[in-house]
Amino acid sequence: MPIHLFDSLERTLKPLTPAHPDGVFRFYNCGPTVYAPAHIGNFRTFVVNDVLRRLLELEFGANKVKHVRNLTDVDDRTIGQTQKEKRPLAEITKKWTDKFHADCDALNCLRPHAEPTATGYIKEQVNMIEVLMEKGNAYRAADGSVYFKLESFPGYGALSRIKERELKITNIVADADHKDSVSDFALWKAYKPEEDGDVKWPGPRGASAGRPGWHIECSAMSKSLLGDTIDLHSGGVDLLFPHHENEIAQSECCNGTTFAHHWYHSEHLLVEGTTMSKSKGNYYTLTDLVEKGYSPMAVRYALLMGHPRKQLNFMLDSLRAAESALATLRTFRAAMADSTGLVNVYASVVAALHDDLNTPAALGALFTAINHSKPSDVNAALFDRAMFALGFDLTAPTAPKAEVPAAITALAATRWAAKQAKDFATADALRKELTAAGWSMLDSKTDYKLEPHKKA
Ligand SMILES: [Zn+2]
Numbered sequence: 001m002p003i004h005l006f007d008s009l010e011r012t013l014k015p016l017t018p019a020h021p022d023g024v025f026r027f028y029n030c031g032p033t034v035y036a037p038a039h040i041g042n043f044r045t046f047v048v049n050d051v052l053r054r055l056l057e058l059e060f061g062a063n064k065v066k067h068v069r070n071l072t073d074v075d076d077r078t079i080g081q082t083q084k085e086k087r088p089l090a091e092i093t094k095k096w097t098d099k100f101h102a103d104c105d106a107l108n109c110l111r112p113h114a115e116p117t118a119t120g121y122i123k124e125q126v127n128m129i130e131v132l133m134e135k136g137n138a139y140r141a142a143d144g145s146v147y148f149k150l151e152s153f154p155g156y157g158a159l160s161r162i163k164e165r166e167l168k169i170t171n172i173v174a175d176a177d178h179k180d181s182v183s184d185f186a187l188w189k190a191y192k193p194e195e196d197g198d199v200k201w202p203g204p205r206g207a208s209a210g211r212p213g214w215h216i217e218c219s220a221m222s223k224s225l226l227g228d229t230i231d232l233h234s235g236g237v238d239l240l241f242p243h244h245e246n247e248i249a250q251s252e253c254c255n256g257t258t259f260a261h262h263w264y265h266s267e268h269l270l271v272e273g274t275t276m277s278k279s280k281g282n283y284y285t286l287t288d289l290v291e292k293g294y295s296p297m298a299v300r301y302a303l304l305m306g307h308p309r310k311q312l313n314f315m316l317d318s319l320r321a322a323e324s325a326l327a328t329l330r331t332f333r334a335a336m337a338d339s340t341g342l343v344n345v346y347a348s349v350v351a352a353l354h355d356d357l358n359t360p361a362a363l364g365a366l367f368t369a370i371n372h373s374k375p376s377d378v379n380a381a382l383f384d385r386a387m388f389a390l391g392f393d394l395t396a397p398t399a400p401k402a403e404v405p406a407a408i409t410a411l412a413a414t415r416w417a418a419k420q421a422k423d424f425a426t427a428d429a430l431r432k433e434l435t436a437a438g439w440s441m442l443d444s445k446t447d448y449k450l451e452p453h454k455k456a
Helices: 040-060 076-085 089-106 118-134 164-170 174-178 214-226 237-255 286-291 296-303 316-336 345-354 359-371 380-390 406-420 424-436
Strands: 004-007 012-015 025-029 065-069 138-140 146-148 185-190 210-212 232-236 263-266 269-271 312-314 439-443 448-452
Touching: 004 263, 025 040, 025 214, 040 065, 040 232, 040 263, 040 269, 040 286, 040 296, 040 312, 040 345, 040 380, 065 214, 076 089, 089 118, 089 286, 118 138, 118 146, 118 185, 118 210, 118 214, 118 237, 146 237, 185 214, 185 237, 210 214, 214 237, 232 237, 237 263, 286 296, 296 312, 296 316, 316 359, 316 380, 345 359, 345 380, 359 380, 406 424, 406 439, 406 448, 424 439
Parallel strands: 025 065, 025 232, 232 263, 269 312
Antiparallel strands: 004 012, 138 146, 146 185, 185 210, 439 448
16 A cells, blocks of 8 residues: 555545655655754654655655655744844854754654755745845835735635634734735845844845745745745644745745645644643654653653544653653564564555654554564564564663662652551652652552653
């Protein structure tokens, strides 16, 4: 069965096939905005898209897939950060680009074949805006900015199914007074010295100097590197509206043809049952989780435990489960040696992934197969291929065992004894002491485990 994936535009499962006669599958995935570390919600999207990239390579061949993922290195947030830190834009975006690359490598995400930056494609963006102005899809506003004229594109709203009335309400922004209609969106933002510092480029013909709007960046980079029509465009569901809707409008009006044959969106991530936020204390970057003692490979595993098109409730318990699942896989693989057994783990894993990227079903199929087989019955080469599809590097470092100080061990032993003796008041008091010292005690019926937690 070919890869079937839900298409957010047509709202149905569709097979993925390269449309271009050269047989190369063209895949564009919106990348990060490099002004801060990406959080694990962002990484859910990137890990899911990495599995997709791997599947495409397995299906069409490694040299028949072109994967582009951009870096947004100029927009309101990156500029806001330069103003806050009083440091040059390039310095800030380089710092967070390097961090993003390190995190992606740790999570075993394949690098895209091209990773364009918005600042590297200013000329291409300006060209596109000029074409849109010539065609009557865009206009210069009084302040020298350029806006996309929404009513010039009757197809607007097809992806998000947003109604005209909701659109007007959603799109009202501070600079609405410069626009012909409140729902028009910015393609080019005229330079404002008090907000933009020294960030500016010469504008499209007839417009002021300034910088591109966020949406045109992806349209221009995609066109430059993949051509007018791509096979698959993906991103997190938070980008569906307005970002992707606006990309369609810009690209289709400029190029006069279909922008993307297929749209794919992965869902939000919740942490411990609620939306992630710094104030709730459930906001995690990869570094936060590594400091808590979890391995990046376990984070990757845990991010694939839920169906990508459903909200995933990410819990620290899932990371513990993921560590132990990976340990099982490592032991099983070691026992397999170079077995040429007949059990084909790859077939069952890839069948689940081809069915709308059902990663939990793939993990289920993997464990069903190994629970019912002896390692020597399993084909090692095909097992390794299944690991490639899921992106599990079984040679990657496991979670480091935290050194438990002797005083903590003693405290824990005393508390355990108190609990066994049903002296719950003492047990509770000792637990508080452990917490204050930065350790969690995880009780089971017969035993306990000590884990470090991040100090507030
Ligand atoms: Zn984008």
